[in-house]
Amino acid sequence: MSTVSSRLRPCGGPRKPLPAAYAKARATRLKESKSQDGIRKQIVRWANWGVENTGQIGYDKKGPRLEALGSPGHLPLVTDCSAFATLCYNWAGAPNPNEAGPYDGKHLTYTGTMLKH
DSSP: OOOHHHHOOOOSSSOOOOOHHHHHHHHHHHHHSSOHHHHHHHHHHHHHHHHHTGGGEEEOSSSOTTTTTTOTTOSSEEEOHHHHHHHHHHHHTOOOSSSSSSOOTTSOOSHHHHHHO
């Protein structure tokens, strides 16, 4: 069985260093979390779970996209791309990728909040 991560190709060429502000935020998140490798493996595990359960996951960018926060493996699931990524982080026990502090389904979360954080 292949996983999504095993089928991904690197994009863009050589890896560039993170901008200073991003590197600082990343260092802070790592201090607050478990080991980076352990967290990353769990995030990927949940992303692969999503691929395996795609038939029970619907897309909606306006509805309660984060209603499964704190409920790992909740099905059926209605979410969008950035909200699903947020759920993977939450279910893996990783820090909130959208903002400092706890996860909150009522806060605005989208790709832009991830990039800013």
